[in-house]
Amino acid sequence: MRLHRLDITAFGPFGGTQSVDFDALSAAGLFLLHGPTGAGKTSVLDAVCYALYGAVPGARQSVSGQGLTLRSDHAAPGTRTEVRLDLTVAGRRLEITRQPPWERPKKRGAGTTVEKAQTWLREYDATTGTWKDLSRSHQEVGEEITQLLGMSREQFCQVVLLPQGDFARFLRADAETRGRLLGRLFDTQRFADVEKHLADRRRSTEARVRDGDAALLAVAHRMQQAAGGAMDLPEPQPGEPGLAEAVLTAAAVARSTAREQLAVADCRLAAAETAQAAADQALQEARELARLQRRFAEARERAERLAEQAEEHRRAQARRERARKAETVAPALELRQAADTEYRAAAQAEARARALLPDGFADAGAAGLAAAARRAAEELGGLDAARRAERRLAELVAERADLDRQERADEDALREAESWLAEWESTRAALHTRIEAAQEAATRAEQLAVQRDPARRRLVAARQRDQFARDTEEAQARALASREHAVRAKAHWLELKEQRLNGIAAELAARLVPGEPCAVCGATEHPAPARRGAGHVDREAEEDALAAYQRAEERRAEDERRLGVVREALAAATAEAGDTPTDRLAAEVAELEERYAEARREASGLHAAHEELRRAEQEREQRLAARQEATVRAASRAARRDTLERERAALEQELTQARGDAESVAARAAHLERRTALLTEAAEAARAAEESAARLKDADGRLAEAAFRAGFDTPQDAAAALLDDTAHRELQRRLDAWQTEEAAVRAVLAEADTAAAAQRPPADLAAAERAAAAAAHRVREAASARDAAARRCAELDRLSAQAADCARRLAPLREEYDRVARLAALTAGTSADNSRRMRLESYVLAARLEQVAAAATVRLRRMSSGRYTLVHSDDRTGRGRSGLGLHVVDAWTGRERDTATLSGGETFFASLALALGLADVVTEEAGGIRLDTLFIDEGFGSLDDQTLDEVLDVLDSLRERDRSVGIVSHVPDLRRRIHAQLEVVKGRSGSVLRQRGTG
Numbered sequence: 001m002r003l004h005r006l007d008i009t010a011f012g013p014f015g016g017t018q019s020v021d022f023d024a025l026s027a028a029g030l031f032l033l034h035g036p037t038g039a040g041k042t043s044v045l046d047a048v049c050y051a052l053y054g055a056v057p058g059a060r061q062s063v064s065g066q067g068l069t070l071r072s073d074h075a076a077p078g079t080r081t082e083v084r085l086d087l088t089v090a091g092r093r094l095e096i097t098r099q100p101p102w103e104r105p106k107k108r109g110a111g112t113t114v115e116k117a118q119t120w121l122r123e124y125d126a127t128t129g130t131w132k133d134l135s136r137s138h139q140e141v142g143e144e145i146t147q148l149l150g151m152s153r154e155q156f157c158q159v160v161l162l163p164q165g166d167f168a169r170f171l172r173a174d175a176e177t178r179g180r181l182l183g184r185l186f187d188t189q190r191f192a193d194v195e196k197h198l199a200d201r202r203r204s205t206e207a208r209v210r211d212g213d214a215a216l217l218a219v220a221h222r223m224q225q226a227a228g229g230a231m232d233l234p235e236p237q238p239g240e241p242g243l244a245e246a247v248l249t250a251a252a253v254a255r256s257t258a259r260e261q262l263a264v265a266d267c268r269l270a271a272a273e274t275a276q277a278a279a280d281q282a283l284q285e286a287r288e289l290a291r292l293q294r295r296f297a298e299a300r301e302r303a304e305r306l307a308e309q310a311e312e313h314r315r316a317q318a319r320r321e322r323a324r325k326a327e328t329v330a331p332a333l334e335l336r337q338a339a340d341t342e343y344r345a346a347a348q349a350e351a352r353a354r355a356l357l358p359d360g361f362a363d364a365g366a367a368g369l370a371a372a373a374r375r376a377a378e379e380l381g382g383l384d385a386a387r388r389a390e391r392r393l394a395e396l397v398a399e400r401a402d403l404d405r406q407e408r409a410d411e412d413a414l415r416e417a418e419s420w421l422a423e424w425e426s427t428r429a430a431l432h433t434r435i436e437a438a439q440e441a442a443t444r445a446e447q448l449a450v451q452r453d454p455a456r457r458r459l460v461a462a463r464q465r466d467q468f469a470r471d472t473e474e475a476q477a478r479a480l481a482s483r484e485h486a487v488r489a490k491a492h493w494l495e496l497k498e499q500r501l502n503g504i505a506a507e508l509a510a511r512l513v514p515g516e517p518c519a520v521c522g523a524t525e526h527p528a529p530a531r532r533g534a535g536h537v538d539r540e541a542e543e544d545a546l547a548a549y550q551r552a553e554e555r556r557a558e559d560e561r562r563l564g565v566v567r568e569a570l571a572a573a574t575a576e577a578g579d580t581p582t583d584r585l586a587a588e589v590a591e592l593e594e595r596y597a598e599a600r601r602e603a604s605g606l607h608a609a610h611e612e613l614r615r616a617e618q619e620r621e622q623r624l625a626a627r628q629e630a631t632v633r634a635a636s637r638a639a640r641r642d643t644l645e646r647e648r649a650a651l652e653q654e655l656t657q658a659r660g661d662a663e664s665v666a667a668r669a670a671h672l673e674r675r676t677a678l679l680t681e682a683a684e685a686a687r688a689a690e691e692s693a694a695r696l697k698d699a700d701g702r703l704a705e706a707a708f709r710a711g712f713d714t715p716q717d718a719a720a721a722l723l724d725d726t727a728h729r730e731l732q733r734r735l736d737a738w739q740t741e742e743a744a745v746r747a748v749l750a751e752a753d754t755a756a757a758a759q760r761p762p763a764d765l766a767a768a769e770r771a772a773a774a775a776a777h778r779v780r781e782a783a784s785a786r787d788a789a790a791r792r793c794a795e796l797d798r799l800s801a802q803a804a805d806c807a808r809r810l811a812p813l814r815e816e817y818d819r820v821a822r823l824a825a826l827t828a829g830t831s832a833d834n835s836r837r838m839r840l841e842s843y844v845l846a847a848r849l850e851q852v853a854a855a856a857t858v859r860l861r862r863m864s865s866g867r868y869t870l871v872h873s874d875d876r877t878g879r880g881r882s883g884l885g886l887h888v889v890d891a892w893t894g895r896e897r898d899t900a901t902l903s904g905g906e907t908f909f910a911s912l913a914l915a916l917g918l919a920d921v922v923t924e925e926a927g928g929i930r931l932d933t934l935f936i937d938e939g940f941g942s943l944d945d946q947t948l949d950e951v952l953d954v955l956d957s958l959r960e961r962d963r964s965v966g967i968v969s970h971v972p973d974l975r976r977r978i979h980a981q982l983e984v985v986k987g988r989s990g991s992v993l994r995q996r997g998t999g
Contacts, residue, residue: 001149002026002932002964003048004093005086010102011050012043015074015990020044020982024995026933026964028980030952033935033968035984040991041968044984045935051085051096052145053153054119054138070100074990077105080115089148093124095131096141103447111440114447121145191844195827202824205817212810219803220247226795227254248807251800258793265786272775272782279768279775286768292757299748306742313738320731325710326721332706333719336699343692350689353682370683403641410630417623424620431616434609441602448596455592459585461577468570475563482556489552493545499537846872848921853886856917860910867891868910870899870917912936935966952977 003022008014025031035041046056050070071081084097097120103112121141122131135141149156577585703715712718723731748754827839850872857870873885873896887896888910902910915936966982967974975981981996 001087001089003085003087005084006044006047006051007082007084008044008047009083010072010075010079010081011047011070011083012072013038013040013074013986013991014043014993015072015076016079016992018991018993020993021995022933022964025966025980025982028978029964030978031964031966031980031982032974032978033966033982033984034970034975035991036986037970039984039986041984043991044982044993045968047083048085048935049153049157050100051083051098052149052156054098054117054142055153057153057157071102072990080104089145092148093126094148095122095124096120096145097122101450103450111443112447113443114450195824195839198820198824198827201820202817205813205820209810209813209817212806212813216247216803216806216810219799219806220250223251223254223796223799223803226792226799227258228792247803248800251796251803255793255796255800258789258796262786262789262793265782265789269779269782269786272779276772276775276779279772283768283772286763286765289757289760290763290765292754293760293763295748295751296754296758299745299754302741303745303749306738306745309738313735316731316735320735322721323723323728323731326712326718326723328710329703329706329712329715329718330722332699332703333715333722336696336703336715339692339696339699343689343696346685346689346692350682350685353678353685357678357682367683370680400641407634410634414627414630417627420623421620424616427616428613431609431613435606435613438603438606438609441599442606445596445599445603448592448599452589452592452596455585455589458577458580459582459589461573462580462582462585465570465573465577466582468566468573471566472563472570475559475566479556479559479563482552482559486549486552486556489545489549493542493549496537496542496545500539500542849886851921852914852917854917855920856910856913859916860913863913864906864910868906870910870914871896933964933966935968 003026005022006020007017008019009017033041033044049055049057056070075081080099081102082097082099084095086093086095088094097118099118101114101117103114105111106113117138118136119138119141120136121134121144123134124131135144146152707713707715707718710718712721853870853872860868860870867890869889869891871887871889873887886899888899888902889896899907899910967978979996983994983996985992985994
């Protein structure tokens with residue numbers, strides 16, 4: 001990748017348009033980007049990154065994420081922010097133009113509006129010498145550039161825009177921090193995914209094995225229940241080997257025991273069934289004897305009861321004969337009763353009908369009432385035409401009233417329409433004003449929405465800054481306390497060590513044995529061995545003091561590491577939030593949120609205002625149409641009203657004669673109808689009463705003659721002798737039952753076996769039943785025991801088959817779990833085979849770090865005059881994991897030490913060498929994209945003259961591969977050493993760029 005030209009307009013500190021000719025700067029190989037603090041040196045690099053990726057590097061991206069803060073405060077209101085970059089990548093000459101969203105003045109009216117971001121990508125066609133458009137889509141341009149460069153924005157900022165401060169932290173970082181950075185640059189997420197996949201596979205297969213073992217144990221528990229508790233459950237728990245074999249062995253033993261118990265139960269059941277058969281036979285004989293004896297005794301009792309009921313039987317026979325004679329009189333009785341009922345009903349109906357008649361008809365006969373009814377009906381028939389005329393008159397009155405109601409409704413509607421139309425212009429103007437106000441509020445809400453997120457992020461960063469400041473103070477206090485504690489622990493240990501060395505002779509003398517040589521002098525005689533004095537310090541006390549000192553030192557190192565982490569977090573939060581107090585930022589955010597909410601509330605009425613205007617316009621059209629229709633209806637009603645008046649006058653004259661004294665023809669007709677009905681009903685009731693009286697008299701004569709012929713003195717005696725069907729059947733049943741009972745008793749007393757049984761002693765049925773019940777109980781118990789044994793055998797066979805099936809399914813699962821568990825432990829660094837406890841992702845990153853260290857060493861040796869070499873270390877530290885250690889080898893001492901022990905200048909050129917080496921490795925990893933332009937940001941002020949010369953020689957050697965390196969620095973000496981320069985000059989109206997020494 002080679003940069004050719006960069007054009008910046010209204011970007012960062014640059015209020016106007018500035019251009020950078022990278023071709024002229026790159027011709028010298030090494031060029032300097034310098035200027036006073038805050039002039040905009042870093043903004044040039046931000047513009048390159050923004051042109052390529054649409055975002056600025058690092059923490060500045062969170063501040064400028066919405067694009068509005070990228071705009072220069074010095075730019076004119078009508079000048080749009082724009083960055084254009086001309087570069088060659090992968091053999092293609094491209095031009096990228098990006099315009100972030102910006103707030104411009106409205107073309108009409110006051111205020112501002114926000115325009116969206118825009119992006120253009122063009123390619124130079126060498127055959128035609130022209131530029132052709134490729135895309136204007138943000139997403140397509142981003143994907144195309146990322147694919148051509150082969151690097152993400154983070155990789156580009158680490159490889160092309162070399163940030164020295166980041167690599168200095170990388171040198172001093174722990175393995176976890178190095179792992180996060182290398183993981184982002186080399187994209188080792190797939191290896192972490194492999195670790196996670198294997199861990200998930202291990203958990204899932206382990207769960208399946210445990211589920212299989214649990215299912216097998218569940219079957220074993222059911223087998224134990226089926227075996228009645230006689231089965232011993234296996235001891236292994238779910239997940240442990242040997243469970244299936246133990247369950248199957250216990251199942252085989254349980255099945256054998258159950259079959260033996262079934263054979264014993266069969267023998268017991270056969271003996272019990274034989275004894276039951278004998279007891280049942282004796283019980284049947286006893287029951288038969290008892291039945292015959294009861295039968296004879298019951299027959300003797302029934303014969304005695306029949307003798308007692310003989311007189312009652314004779315009276316019942318006589319009552320039956322009298323009832324048979326009365327049955328010949330029953331038809332005459334029924335006829336007379338029906339005639340009497342009919343006469344009574346007719347007399348009552350006649351009385352009710354005469355009570356409703358008007359005066360003058362109380363004594364009239366049936367013929368007179370009928371004649372009066374005919375006269376009233378004839379008078380009613382003459383009123384039919386008058387009734388129709390009266391109904392028509394009512395219809396005319398109703399229609400006239402309806403016309404009046406319509407006329408009043410139309411007049412009200414016309415007045416309302418005229419009033420509404422008179423206010424139409426003011427209503428429309430008010431709605432247009434509401435729409436314009438809502439539109440302006442919507443625009444203002446969009447602008448405020450763009451400003452909200454940066455303000456929120458600054459507030460969050462400020463709160464984090466305050467918290468980190470408090471944490472820093474606490475961490476400093478803890479670090480100071482741990483350092484003092486470590487110093488005291490070390491002094492105590494050294495003091496005890498010195499005391500032990502002073503009394504070491506007594507400790508050696510304690511191990512002397514007479515006759516054995518001394519470990520110091522070799523003598524076998526020990527005339528005056530040293531004695532331990534008061535306060536003697538032994539080896540154990542010294543080792544305890546040393547362990548306490550080591551623990552204090554570890555705590556000190558941990559507290560200082562935490563202090564460094566908190567300080568870095570505080571610096572990052574301060575860089576993002578600035579020095580503005582948190583309460584002021586919170587007030588600004590609250591004010592911004594309030595303004596945004598107010599704008600949203602005002603803008604929310606835009607749709608309602610549009611809808612209200614549309615409905616008002618529709619209502620205006622409807623009211624105009626309704627006014628026209630009401631005018632037409634008024635003319636039609638006037639003509640119809642005249643017609644109705646003429647017809648009503650004619651009908652009123654016709655009805656005056658027909659009404660007579662009544663209120664209306666309908667009232668007179670109703671009176672005649674009611675009079676006709678009452679007379680007709682009374683005539684019919686009188687005629688029915690006369691006819692029913694004649695029929696009652698004839699029925700009385702026939703009844704008297706029938707009673708005399710049947711032998712009764714009076715009709716009443718015949719009626720008393722009659723029996724209804726129920727009484728007759730009951731009397732016949734009693735007579736038949738007496739005869740049947742008498743015959744049955746004679747038959748039983750004549751039976752020979754019954755009479756013979758009555759002569760024998762009474763049967764002992766209870767004893768026979770007890771013996772049979774006991775035998776049946778023994779059979780049931782034996783059968784139950786046999787069924788239980790059979791069920792136990794069947795259940796154990798079924799469960800054994802299930803257990804065998806579970807064991808067959810469990811075997812491949814356990815093999816898979818063992819295989820996956822070994823792989824998961826190996827990749828996670830927890831396996832005993834992985835002696836360094838190195839995870840798979842760390843192993844891959846360690847290989848990359850080893851390549852980076854080798855590439856960095858080539859340049860580090862030149863910068864340090866052959867003194868330092870960077871090496872990768874995969875040794876474990878304490879009980880932690882290994883793989884991402886980074887040490888420096890000092891050729892002057894021949895010792896390997898931690899990179900954190902380098903001085904400030906040494907740290908700079910070591911981090912520079914590391915950055916260049918990382919750039920080479922990442923470039924190869926990204927597919928070998930050639931990087932012809934690099935930028936190095938600051939750090940040269942910490943070098944002496946000799947080291948600076950060596951560093952510049954290394955950077956100058958990059959030209960051997962046709963690379964150009966831009967150095968961003970304040971060091972004055974570099975302006976004399978590097979002739980090609982890009983100077984950033986700041987002023988009140990913004991910064992400007994000046995190129996020097998480029999020919």
